[in-house]
Amino acid sequence: MATCLIADDSKIIRMVLSKIMGNLGFETIEAEDGEEVIKQWKTGNLDLIIMDWRLQMMDGIDVLYMIRSNTKLKQPKIIFCSSLIDKAKIKEALQGGADDYIMKPFDEDIIESKITILGLL
Amino acid sequence: MRKTDFEFLIELLHQNAGWSFSEREYFAIDKKISNFIREKNYPSVEDLIADLKSGHKALVSQVIETLAFSDTRFFRDYAVFEQFENYVLPLVKEANRSQKKLRILSLGCSTGQEVYSIAICVSRLIGLSDWQVNIIGTDLSSTAIARAQRGYYDQFEIQTGLNAGTMVENFTLDGDSWRVNDEIKKMVEFRRYNLLDDLTFNEKFDIIFCRNVLRFFMPDIQYKLSEKIHDMQIPGGILYLGKGENIKGMNDFYGAISGVSCAYQSKLMKEAAVRLMPDEALIIPGDAASESGKDDDMPRFIRPASLTPKRPLISEVLRK
Numbered sequence A: 001m002a003t004c005l006i007a008d009d010s011k012i013i014r015m016v017l018s019k020i021m022g023n024l025g026f027e028t029i030e031a032e033d034g035e036e037v038i039k040q041w042k043t044g045n046l047d048l049i050i051m052d053w054r055l056q057m058m059d060g061i062d063v064l065y066m067i068r069s070n071t072k073l074k075q076p077k078i079i080f081c082s083s084l085i086d087k088a089k090i091k092e093a094l095q096g097g098a099d100d101y102i103m104k105p106f107d108e109d110i111i112e113s114k115i116t117i118l119g120l121l
Numbered sequence B: 001m002r003k004t005d006f007e008f009l010i011e012l013l014h015q016n017a018g019w020s021f022s023e024r025e026y027f028a029i030d031k032k033i034s035n036f037i038r039e040k041n042y043p044s045v046e047d048l049i050a051d052l053k054s055g056h057k058a059l060v061s062q063v064i065e066t067l068a069f070s071d072t073r074f075f076r077d078y079a080v081f082e083q084f085e086n087y088v089l090p091l092v093k094e095a096n097r098s099q100k101k102l103r104i105l106s107l108g109c110s111t112g113q114e115v116y117s118i119a120i121c122v123s124r125l126i127g128l129s130d131w132q133v134n135i136i137g138t139d140l141s142s143t144a145i146a147r148a149q150r151g152y153y154d155q156f157e158i159q160t161g162l163n164a165g166t167m168v169e170n171f172t173l174d175g176d177s178w179r180v181n182d183e184i185k186k187m188v189e190f191r192r193y194n195l196l197d198d199l200t201f202n203e204k205f206d207i208i209f210c211r212n213v214l215r216f217f218m219p220d221i222q223y224k225l226s227e228k229i230h231d232m233q234i235p236g237g238i239l240y241l242g243k244g245e246n247i248k249g250m251n252d253f254y255g256a257i258s259g260v261s262c263a264y265q266s267k268l269m270k271e272a273a274v275r276l277m278p279d280e281a282l283i284i285p286g287d288a289a290s291e292s293g294k295d296d297d298m299p300r301f302i303r304p305a306s307l308t309p310k311r312p313l314i315s316e317v318l319r320k
Helices: A011-023 A036-044 A058-067 A087-095 A108-117 B003-017 B023-039 B045-053 B057-068 B079-096 B113-124 B142-150 B154-157 B164-170 B219-231 B286-293 B314-319
Strands: A003-007 A028-032 A046-052 A078-081 A100-103 B101-107 B132-139 B169-173 B175-180 B188-192 B203-208 B233-239 B254-255 B263-266
Touching: A003 A011, A003 A036, A003 B164, A003 B254, A011 A028, A011 B142, A028 A036, A036 A046, A036 A058, A046 A058, A046 B219, A058 A087, A078 A087, A087 B164, A100 A108, A108 B079, A108 B154, B003 B023, B003 B045, B003 B057, B023 B045, B023 B057, B045 B057, B045 B113, B045 B286, B057 B079, B057 B142, B079 B203, B079 B233, B079 B263, B101 B113, B113 B132, B113 B188, B132 B142, B142 B188, B154 B175, B164 B169, B219 B233
Parallel strands: A003 A028, A003 A046, A046 A078, A078 A100, B101 B132, B101 B203, B132 B188, B203 B233
Antiparallel strands: B169 B175, B233 B263, B254 B263
């Protein structure tokens, strides 16, 4: 079973994403801030990270740069999930190595289609 | 909705559009009719049925359009589009390289997502700058066609099936919606078209998408439509159907392409063979060369299957 880390400072968003990803057959782990994402990534068990741009302690974009710059550790797929709806932000995330970008609000169909495109379903 | 009202609507669809719905579609039809009566301020389904029975022709058209409106999304069945972009399109491009034309038809295109997905795939194909590319989308619903022509999609529509990279490359945020960019839009055109109508196109199509459309028709109508669609294609043209669609008559006019999901290749009918010119034949590069042992990448004219039993299928080319 693939493991997905869901990082968002909103408990409701984490809960909704966990339910959707659980329905899609993923084991889910939650994180409230950027440092926790890095800690979980270092375990080498993550296949996918879905994270907000704005995270406590460390922004999502900085987390992305840190993960992508260390190729010795397992490189999970990374999807941003943010209310920042702006072409420049989306491009910045993609150029930094994100695999996709979800604009909030979202629904189950969107998540499922994104995961399918990434080849994880 | 009462059973008698549902049966009346089923018969209405059968008489006016040739569709065959069963009780399995009860909930889908019930939902669409509930939305329709709310939009049109009908007090109840019974009142709508009474108006339909009184012979209100414009209302009949509106109800049929409402029920025809199908769910759609960008790159629906993603794996099908991956094969289309990576294998089928390059082969058709190679086949047409002398005439530099690419003609694609999408039947039942709803609000345009399939057509724009096709156009995005074509736009990523290198070396088409001096080609004449025509991608035509048709649908029974004038409301759907009007939306397709506008090319605006809300945040839920744009994210369903499209990855962010493709989205930012081909769409621009305009208020709360995403507008398809002009370079994609100029490749496509949309027309309202009922498959049962006698409408002809000026040219025959290399590729036709008719996914999740024919299965709604009665078997005898499916057969006639299979023949009609076949007549719209060049010999050896490609037809895409929906996943698992089993259409009456399809085997008479098309052959499945092994290894390529949902794609079928049109057969050459005997009467058409007489007028077949080399330019109309499907070209598969390298095939004859590989048999003869010559190292030659020049395209070969391959005669269609009904005339040449050994004609290679696209799937065989892909395996090489």
